[in-house]
């Protein structure tokens with residue numbers, strides 16, 4: 001146990017847990033895992049100051065805290081809102097959140113080209129996942145989609161501006177990881193774009209990480225050989241001695257060929273350790289690497305429905321605790337269980353009550 | 366190579382001195398105004414790079430800011446820029462007609478510059494002169510209560526300034 | 528004649544200059560305040576009930592008392608002179624005509640808050656006003672009201688004018704701070720609030736020009752006396768900038784007890800509507816606040832007279848009321864088209880969105896496109912519901928209130944003028960040459976009879 005860190009009690013979708021002071025709602029939800037985790041398109045744990053922009057992670061705070069139990073008047077962004085002691089949060093149990101999130105997803109997809117069939121990111125695109133979960137069939141947008149002038153960002157990185165959702169991650173990455181930022185957000189409003197203004201190439205060391213942080217296919221690896229659909233490639237963990245980064249990467253192979261090198265990502269799709277440009281762009285031979293074994297792709301995305309042999313089901317703490325049952329079912333509680341807040345409209349919840357299991361506060365593994 | 370004159374450099378120093386030590390980035394917008402006025406009414410990449418060096422900023426930081434604010438021209442403009450407001454209150458008082466009139470009179474559309482590089486026509490959003498509508502900004506001043514006759518006079522005045 | 532606290536001396540010849548301003552009793556409030564304890568100055572402002580004049584109407588004294596005061600960290604006062612809300616041009620008038628009133632207010636407020644460097648952030652287009660303010664500042668300084676150890680009080684203060692460069696969003700206080708730091712005007716994600724982390728991460732108060740100016744009469748007459756002017760929580764006087772279809776557009780100082788009807792029709796104020804036209808609608812507090820049809824403007828849904836104050840203008844909530852907002856009073860006569868008016872406002876918000884958050888960046892443009900379609904005779908019935916749905920999905924879900932400000936005008940236009948939208952759609956061709964006109968928008972509202980209990 002960590003000593004003397006003040007623990008705060010927070011309840012998310014009727015699941016109560018204790019978290020250290022300074023935890024955001026999103027982080028707390030990630031400790032629970034499963035469906036109660038709000039989707040995050042702009043927040044990135046390792047990038048200071050990220051988040052708050054995309055609005056996909058909005059949640060309802062139905063009780064502010066023990067000290068001030070008033071609900072918050074508006075939905076809040078879970079990625080930038082700190083947990084207060086006694087706070088009660090509704091994510092998937094809130095119809096308001098559901099509606100707002102559907103709206104946000106629609107806004108994000110409004111001008112998005114939906115060129116998934118030709119997009120390198122297809123299969124590992126967070127927007128694709130999001131659209132799949134929250135999107136409606138068809139669009140209500142009947143106008144011409146936005147287009148931008150093409151910009152060349154040099155030999156390593158390909159920009160498809162029409163796909164960008166302006167999450168600012170790549171800008172923050174360049175600020176925090178590289179010596180000199182040469183790209184940024186130009187113009188404002190719906191004309192805002194990622195660009196360098198005058199043609200410049202992005203080649204500072206570590207800049208390659210912008211590819212990994214980009215939630216969509218706006219920034220992709222120009223050195224990705226043979227442009228393969230990711231789900232036909234096999235990810236393996238590998239490492240090498242590297243003088244400037246950890247050298248721990250994921251290789252995306254087909255047969256013995258290395259098609260692409262990326263940083264390793266955790267279950268939230270976030271980079272575990274940043275990698276340098278040399279590891280990412282220059283080392284495309286299997287002999288450059290010591291192979292460790294297959295990568296566990298744990299995001300529930302299109303890739304995980306793909307063609308991995310011996311695929312291991314992602315480790316989601318919550319489902320582990322509950323013998324692999326999906327948390328979604330556990331949400332469908334009814335009547336007498338203690339988790340039931342009397343203010344919840346029971347008529348909106350279907351299915352049997354299994355509330356008792358919630359009485360044990362989550363222990364952090 | 367563009368460069369501020371010595372006098373202008375004094376102004377630059379005075380601008381920077383308005384902020385606490387190390388906060389010189391705050392001088393960026395005032396400096397861009399100064400540069401735009403000095404170097405031809407618009408901000409070329411060269412001008413912006415120059416401003417970046419003066420403030421020890423990365424060029425991209427300057428581009429990001431310059432492209433955000435609508436008063437910075439990123440392309441050359443005519444000698445006299447007519448910035449006519451067309452937001453609600455001005456529209457209620459006939460700004461649309463004034464814009465049409467200027468278009469006809471100068472034979473240009475919104476966003477264009479006349480062939481002699483004398484006039485550029487822009488539409489802008491509310492300039493805080495709604496009670497004196499229709500209006501336009503010309504240089505640092507406002508021209509208010511516009512009528513067709515007034516527009517004629519303004520064009521004449523500009524031509525004479527040439 | 529209503530009591531004037533701010534504009535009383537506006538017509539005195541040469542009041543723009545120090546000598547005249549001083550002769551007319553100017554800077555007496557500074558002399559008084561600097562002899563008081565800073566806490567006591569804040570207390571007077573609290574007592575006055577002064578509410579922020581920038582739009583949100585937050586009590587100024589309360590805001591001041593929230594300012595964090597950590598040891599050894601400078602605090603800043605920033606005066607918001609960005610004034611870009613369509614319909615609003617009162618701060619401009621104040622600064623052009625009475626620059627010393629603002630400077631005097633700033634000195635007192637800086638003293639109360641402990642701000643040794645105070646900035647006036649003025650919209651870039653008000654280029655000529657910068658010179659007016661800078662002259663006033665240098666006159667004040669020559670006369671010992673600025674600089675080191677002002678009037679022997681030990682308090683140092685400098686005031687600088689910072690010009691923006693064309694961005695409505697920089698009126699939002701955190702965007703303003705970003706802009707003042709030399710960045711893009713992207714509003715910050717709150718918390719932290721400026722009172723804790725504002726300019727250069729230091730505790731900061733941002734106040735509107737008129738709010739700051741009002742501190743001068745408050746000091747002169749005392750908070751108590753100020754609070755007795757007006758009605759309820761609408762204390763003191765308010766500047767209203769009136770525009771649109773009225774005989775006498777301009778800036779008026781009102782005490783908040785007059786009715787809307789009097790304001791529009793009396794000779795003292797707007798002087799009625801030109802050419803004998805009838806009143807159709809009005810946006811009483813700047814483009815962001817809900818537009819009201821004539822009948823709901825002059826009377827509340829309960830059939831009571833509506834007054835020009837915070838409470839009465841918002842009587843009925845958004846369903847049947849509006850807001851005082853920034854005091855930008857926009858009048859539409861019977862010849863005006865609500866669809867077109869709404870379109871220009873939607874275009875404004877699309878143009879001014881900073882683009883950081885997706886609902887506002889994407890939603891504002893979408894609404895503009897749909898309105899454009901309806902205005903130009905290509906609308907369909909389903910577009911109205913779509914507009915309604917879009918504005919609802921923007922409202923409350925964005926980083927800063929610009930999202931709400933973009934949603935409300937569209938919402939209110941549809942709420943109160945739905946049949947005009949429908950008429951546009953049903954009469955695609957006719958609507959290109961003709962307006963819907965006054966229709967029933969000025970008819971007396973049917974007030975349900977009181978049921979006696």
Ligand SMILES: Cc1cc2nc3c(=O)[nH]c(=O)nc-3n(C[C@H](O)[C@H](O)[C@H](O)COP(=O)(O)O)c2cc1C
Nearest residue numbers: 579580581607609610611698699700734735738928
């Ligand atoms: C989009 C937007 C634009 C704003 N523009 C202005 C403005 O031009 N002037 C102003 O004083 N306040 C403006 N505000 C309000 C400010 O954020 C802030 O509340 C105000 O300056 C506080 O001053 P007050 O308390 O004295 O009113 C704006 C707010 C928003 C959301």
Ligand code: SF4
Nearest residue numbers: 164165167168170214
């Ligand atoms: S390019 Fe990618 S990472 Fe950068 S802002 Fe756009 S979506 Fe985000």
Ligand code: SF4
Nearest residue numbers: 881883884887925927
């Ligand atoms: S609501 Fe609009 S203006 Fe405000 S932060 Fe979001 S995009 Fe920018």
Ligand code: FES
Nearest residue numbers: 043052054055079
């Ligand atoms: S992840 Fe929270 S707003 Fe984008």
Ligand code: FES
Nearest residue numbers: 450455492494495
């Ligand atoms: S609407 Fe044109 S100046 Fe305000």
